[in-house]
Amino acid sequence: MNAPSIETAISAARAGREEGFRQLFAAHSAAVFALVQHFVPDVAEAEELTQDTFLRAFAALEQFDSSRGSFLAWLRRIAYNLAIDQLRQNRPKEISLEGMAERKEEAGILDPEDFADETQERVEALMQAVGLLPAEEQTLLTLYYFDNLPQEEIAYIVGATANAVANRLRRIRKKLHNQLDNKNA
Amino acid sequence: MDKSRRKTTGPSGQTDMSPATYQGGHPADVHQTDAALRTAIACRQEGRPAPPAGMEERFMARLAKERSTGAEKPRHRAAIWITAAIAAAAAVAIAILPIPRTEADTAPGIASVERTAPAPVKETLPGTPEHTPAPARTINKVSPSPTPARTHPRPKPQVLIAATQPAPAPSVASPAPSVTSPSPVPSVATASQPQPAFTAEEIRLMERAEEMRPQALLYAAEILQCARIEARERQQAIFARQETSDHKQIITSI
Numbered sequence: 001m002n003a004p005s006i007e008t009a010i011s012a013a014r015a016g017r018e019e020g021f022r023q024l025f026a027a028h029s030a031a032v033f034a035l036v037q038h039f040v041p042d043v044a045e046a047e048e049l050t051q052d053t054f055l056r057a058f059a060a061l062e063q064f065d066s067s068r069g070s071f072l073a074w075l076r077r078i079a080y081n082l083a084i085d086q087l088r089q090n091r092p093k094e095i096s097l098e099g100m101a102e103r104k105e106e107a108g109i110l111d112p113e114d115f116a117d118e119t120q121e122r123v124e125a126l127m128q129a130v131g132l133l134p135a136e137e138q139t140l141l142t143l144y145y146f147d148n149l150p151q152e153e154i155a156y157i158v159g160a161t162a163n164a165v166a167n168r169l170r171r172i173r174k175k176l177h178n179q180l181d182n183k184n185a
Numbered sequence: 186m187d188k189s190r191r192k193t194t195g196p197s198g199q200t201d202m203s204p205a206t207y208q209g210g211h212p213a214d215v216h217q218t219d220a221a222l223r224t225a226i227a228c229r230q231e232g233r234p235a236p237p238a239g240m241e242e243r244f245m246a247r248l249a250k251e252r253s254t255g256a257e258k259p260r261h262r263a264a265i266w267i268t269a270a271i272a273a274a275a276a277v278a279i280a281i282l283p284i285p286r287t288e289a290d291t292a293p294g295i296a297s298v299e300r301t302a303p304a305p306v307k308e309t310l311p312g313t314p315e316h317t318p319a320p321a322r323t324i325n326k327v328s329p330s331p332t333p334a335r336t337h338p339r340p341k342p343q344v345l346i347a348a349t350q351p352a353p354a355p356s357v358a359s360p361a362p363s364v365t366s367p368s369p370v371p372s373v374a375t376a377s378q379p380q381p382a383f384t385a386e387e388i389r390l391m392e393r394a395e396e397m398r399p400q401a402l403l404y405a406a407e408i409l410q411c412a413r414i415e416a417r418e419r420q421q422a423i424f425a426r427q428e429t430s431d432h433k434q435i436i437t438s439i
Contacts, residue, residue, distance in 0.1 A: 018245070018249075021245070021248055022241065022245060025241055025244055025245070026241055029236060029240060029241065029244070030235070030236050033236040033240075034230065034233065037233055037234075043234050043237055044237075047236065047237055047240050047243075050236070050240070050244075051240075051243070051244045051247055054244060054248075055247070055248065055251055058248065119221065122221045123221050123224050123225045123228065124225075126221050126222050126224075126225035127225040127228060127229055130222070130225055130226060130229060131229070141222070141226055142226055142229075142230060145219075145222060145223045145226045145227075146223075146226050146227055146230050173219070173222070176222065
């Protein structure tokens with residue numbers, strides 16, 4: 001969905017027309033769903049959070065300012081805040097070692113030694129390490145490396161400055177690098 | 186945003202990923218880690234479940250429901266505000282408007298005097314002379330009536346009231362019994378009936394007596410003092426006489 005179509009859909013939604021809501025949801029629901037999955041692995045919960053995000057956005061559609069960012073960035077910002085709120089409500093106070101092992105199994109991580117290819121081994125090791133990161137850090141990595149968003153837009157989504165995002169990405173990479181070095185040692 | 190450039194070269198174009206600023210190890214490892222990281226994250230994202238089928242329809246149904254309930258909210262809110270405004274107005278009216286008062290509350294003292302004053306003394310106490318003050322028990326019935334605006338004095342009944350029974354505190358809510366019901370007993374007005382008139386001569390004598398009273402007291406005190414002095418001198422004389430006689434006896438015995 002290109003930008004003029006988005007603008008048309010937004011105008012229709014602001015006018016209260018159903019096709020506007022439907023077009024916007026169809027265009028962006030997958031991206032929002034992918035974002036909230038970092039925080040709520042359960043599919044049903046992720047769907048509910050996605051719907052909450054769109055309901056919140058449509059209720060405050062008049063406040064959307066296209067000069068500050070794209071409509072998808074605005075949706076992601078809302079989704080990120082909702083997901084963070086839900087994560088804080090449901091976050092366990094202590095994570096046991098057994099819980100860590102369960103998270104590794106949920107991530108479907110295989111032992112890197114099963115792969116002869118060194119690159120593949122490294123990728124698997126990274127997948128394992130990323131799976132153990134907090135949801136906020138996983139979201140940052142996904143937005144930066146998978147969605148290829150600029151740091152300014154990521155900063156807008158997570159409610160921080162671009163420099164803060166850059167520093168957090170640097171710390172995450174360093175953490176992953178150290179984990180890989182420890183595993184290889 | 187040039188995605189192809191970032192995907193092929195990685196985020197090396199970003200300032201935070203320059204080898205000079207990156208502190209994670211050897212620069213070669215950085216790029217290797219970044220490329221592998223990008224691939225790992227892509228694999229993780231591809232391994233995630235896709236949005237469930239029918240999510241759009243479910244959302245549209247929920248949206249329609251939310252919009253229908255949201256349309257009722259303003260009316261519900263308006264009803265709440267109207268109710269609150271009426272309640273507030275009623276509270277203000279109760280607090281500000283004056284409470285309706287009874288006749289006894291408006292002028293208790295004056296009403297009491299006016300109604301009780303015409304009561305004749307002869308009807309209630311036929312055997313009592315007109316100049317005799319009313320008994321204390323009859324005055325007590327009148328005393329609870331607060332008389333803030335009383336115009337004619339009644340010094341004697343007030344003394345009698347204080348001597349017989351303390352008057353209860355005047356209360357607006359509890360009017361005096363003599364105010365609402367006509368009392369057959371003599372009242373304050375009866376007790377404070379003017380005394381029979383004295384003649385001019387009697388009044389002059391009384392005034393004269395009042396004037397002479399301090400002087401009489403002075404005279405009495407002086408007479409009393411003189412009597413004391415005389416008695417003391419007499420005793421001293423007796424004592425001296427006895428003492429002299431004693432001396433005479435001693436001298437005689439020697």
